[in-house]
Amino acid sequence: MENIKLNMSRRIRRTPFTNKVEKCGVSDFTVVNHMLLPKGYRNSVEEDYWHLNKYVQIWDVSCQRQVQIFGPDAEKLVQKMTPRSIKNMETGKCFYIPIIDENAGMINDPVLLKLDDDMFWISIADSDILLWAKGLALGSNFNVNIIEPDVYPLAVQGPKSEELMVSLFGEDIKKIKFFNFKIFDFLGTKQIIARSGYSKQDGFEIYFKGFEEHFDRIELGEKLWDTIWEAGQKFNISPGCPNLIDRIEAGLLSYGNDFTKDNNPLECNLDRYCNENDNHEFVGKEALKKIKLQGIKQKIRGIIFEGEPYYPNGKLLNVFSEKNNKIGQITSGIYSPSLKKNIGLSMILKDYWDIGQNVVIETIDKRKIKGVITTLPFPK
Amino acid sequence: MENIKLNMSRRIRRTPFTNKVEKCGVSDFTVVNHMLLPKGYRNSVEEDYWHLNKYVQIWDVSCQRQVQIFGPDAEKLVQKMTPRSIKNMETGKCFYIPIIDENAGMINDPVLLKLDDDMFWISIADSDILLWAKGLALGSNFNVNIIEPDVYPLAVQGPKSEELMVSLFGEDIKKIKFFNFKIFDFLGTKQIIARSGYSKQDGFEIYFKGFEEHFDRIELGEKLWDTIWEAGQKFNISPGCPNLIDRIEAGLLSYGNDFTKDNNPLECNLDRYCNENDNHEFVGKEALKKIKLQGIKQKIRGIIFEGEPYYPNGKLLNVFSEKNNKIGQITSGIYSPSLKKNIGLSMILKDYWDIGQNVVIETIDKRKIKGVITTLPFPK
Numbered sequence: 096m097e098n099i100k101l102n103m104s105r106r107i108r109r110t111p112f113t114n115k116v117e118k119c120g121v122s123d124f125t126v127v128n129h130m131l132l133p134k135g136y137r138n139s140v141e142e143d144y145w146h147l148n149k150y151v152q153i154w155d156v157s158c159q160r161q162v163q164i165f166g167p168d169a170e171k172l173v174q175k176m177t178p179r180s181i182k183n184m185e186t187g188k189c190f191y192i193p194i195i196d197e198n199a200g201m202i203n204d205p206v207l208l209k210l211d212d213d214m215f216w217i218s219i220a221d222s223d224i225l226l227w228a229k230g231l232a233l234g235s236n237f238n239v240n241i242i243e244p245d246v247y248p249l250a251v252q253g254p255k256s257e258e259l260m261v262s263l264f265g266e267d268i269k270k271i272k273f274f275n276f277k278i279f280d281f282l283g284t285k286q287i288i289a290r291s292g293y294s295k296q297d298g299f300e301i302y303f304k305g306f307e308e309h310f311d312r313i314e315l316g317e318k319l320w321d322t323i324w325e326a327g328q329k330f331n332i333s334p335g336c337p338n339l340i341d342r343i344e345a346g347l348l349s350y351g352n353d354f355t356k357d358n359n360p361l362e363c364n365l366d367r368y369c370n371e372n373d374n375h376e377f378v379g380k381e382a383l384k385k386i387k388l389q390g391i392k393q394k395i396r397g398i399i400f401e402g403e404p405y406y407p408n409g410k411l412l413n414v415f416s417e418k419n420n421k422i423g424q425i426t427s428g429i430y431s432p433s434l435k436k437n438i439g440l441s442m443i444l445k446d447y448w449d450i451g452q453n454v455v456i457e458t459i460d461k462r463k464i465k466g467v468i469t470t471l472p473f474p475k
Numbered sequence: 476m477e478n479i480k481l482n483m484s485r486r487i488r489r490t491p492f493t494n495k496v497e498k499c500g501v502s503d504f505t506v507v508n509h510m511l512l513p514k515g516y517r518n519s520v521e522e523d524y525w526h527l528n529k530y531v532q533i534w535d536v537s538c539q540r541q542v543q544i545f546g547p548d549a550e551k552l553v554q555k556m557t558p559r560s561i562k563n564m565e566t567g568k569c570f571y572i573p574i575i576d577e578n579a580g581m582i583n584d585p586v587l588l589k590l591d592d593d594m595f596w597i598s599i600a601d602s603d604i605l606l607w608a609k610g611l612a613l614g615s616n617f618n619v620n621i622i623e624p625d626v627y628p629l630a631v632q633g634p635k636s637e638e639l640m641v642s643l644f645g646e647d648i649k650k651i652k653f654f655n656f657k658i659f660d661f662l663g664t665k666q667i668i669a670r671s672g673y674s675k676q677d678g679f680e681i682y683f684k685g686f687e688e689h690f691d692r693i694e695l696g697e698k699l700w701d702t703i704w705e706a707g708q709k710f711n712i713s714p715g716c717p718n719l720i721d722r723i724e725a726g727l728l729s730y731g732n733d734f735t736k737d738n739n740p741l742e743c744n745l746d747r748y749c750n751e752n753d754n755h756e757f758v759g760k761e762a763l764k765k766i767k768l769q770g771i772k773q774k775i776r777g778i779i780f781e782g783e784p785y786y787p788n789g790k791l792l793n794v795f796s797e798k799n800n801k802i803g804q805i806t807s808g809i810y811s812p813s814l815k816k817n818i819g820l821s822m823i824l825k826d827y828w829d830i831g832q833n834v835v836i837e838t839i840d841k842r843k844i845k846g847v848i849t850t851l852p853f854p855k
Contacts, residue, residue: 098480099480099481099483099501099502099503099504100478100479100480100481100502100503100504100515101479101480101481101503101504101505101506102503102504102505102514102515103479103787103788103789104505104729104731104732104787104789104807105731105732105789105791105806105807106505106601106729106730106731106732107505107506107789109789109790121479122479122480123479123480123481123482124479124480124481124482125481125482125484125486125487125506126481126487126505126506129601129602129731134482135480135482196606196609197609197613202606221486221509222509222603222606223602223603223606223607224606226576226582226602226603226604226606226607226610227603227606227607227609227610228610229576229577229607229610230606230607230608230609230610230611230612230613230614231610231611231613231614232610232614233577233610233611233614233758234610234611234612234613234614234615234616235614236614349484349486350486351484351485351486351509352484352485352486378613407483407484408483409483409484409485409487409489410489411485426485427484427485
């Protein structure tokens, strides 16, 4: 099970950084938005976790594809796509937004970037929001142009990321606040750099544009990688990827793993991004109001559990009550070397979601081990 | 490069047959529609090719997800989604249909099944047509219900498939014509069986429904697998998957590999499924008409090329003219043991697409080898 190869083909798209990633000794990939996402190099997840906590890493997260919405009705369409109000969103801001369907089922949880009053990028998790946005716009006769631009995010993450980025792009890097972006020059090209990333460390995401004139996409991408890599040597830079231990400790959710289209945003603790009492219209508004009125039946919680160190393999552990009712499944879980316990995320039924509730985890080989419901992010 | 692991998580969905696939010794997976597709077992692609040509194989193609469109406006919506006229489509038929966007760019090439006048399944290639269909329907205020049902296609392919299927489901299996389906009983559940499949051999696809009452999805799926497996012993059954040699020889296209959203259906030789002079309305009609009027600039052709046996690794070979102009890329290619030559599919520029045209293929290590343009399917 652990050693099954990924079969490569053009459909599983390479990125401008894939050659570099291979030279760095990538050992595991996954596929997100029909594109390669590195998931491991020579080190263990635990070694990478400690490194990410102390130094700086470079991550090829090109699979965070952008859906570019441009034109007179751009804001109207984006607003129709999310329960979060974007009325007061300013250019240069990043907003985490739930995207829901007509039943209030989650179909993505991207980061929205406002590039201009009539220009947005939606930096997506693993579902084809390009098709969703186009379908909605066509059906509604909105005056917008929607494309997937040649943009390939490259993340620089870890406590040394600011120092590294300042050494390359100057002191203005420090002025980028969390979930904001600014435009910087790289070899005469304009590149968007945001203070953000899929870790609980400080970090940046460079929305690398490979479509500038006079440049080959891969050539320019590799120059960017090399520039960061060389400047990163004195900060002990290493190649990396979203780290499962760090992500779960931080309570950062993963679409397709911790929730799916069968879940609504309230079950995902996204209440604060659901402005359904605002007067803006959005797909799923009636369904969401109804769910809020009736109350939800389950929500995502953290679980700390005993037993030998747990490493996931795609098969899910079931969660039971002490009286042996099935109450959830560990959708993302791993051993935390900081907490010296196993940690996991699970959608948990209402009667059992209180903090401190004792639960029982069933291992793949059917052993029962003790667990307890906890807050997210996990307590240190 | 060849030994990179696929990182497993819930997001890369398992199927009701994945346990069985693992027990059969699967060595490679790919990911299609956020779901595992086996791509190799213990044998080489060439050994599997010869086996598929002589005997019968069982393929887990659950990743061919269904988009179920049901309701008073179902036919109207499906017709809006494709340039192929479905006016005369009868219940029980399967239609291969291009799905295009407003620019006539291909966004999928599924098989459409008509289950009833107000009920269709779209059996999709690798893109979220569920979101496209829902977006269009919502924007257009169509009265339809759209879901991804619990249906997991299981293919039985190869010259012995009819005999095997008759031994399980009776003589009525013989009455299913190519690209038609009928309903059969399996342990008291109703299952749709079509004469179809992604090979040039005879074969069937069982649209396994895992949502019948009184059955656990995995339990029932594994019973179906075991039943076929046991009855298949006397026909020398083996686990398999879409075979790259067989597929390319047959000229069967793969969405994401041989064409993308940047290609129109005419470039993909799908002219006969483009009824743009019909009076039905569909997304992309104006764009398609314009492209037809102007004429296309490239189209998919077969290429036979020399050199040592070629095995793909996700990096594409460039195709040049004899005067060294880049004219295409081998998007799917492999050594054919029948033809004793390398064969490939490529989108080829107009000036070079004539059958018999000499071309030059550049290998990954930059050697130049001779090739020639040929028809599809490849001549025997």
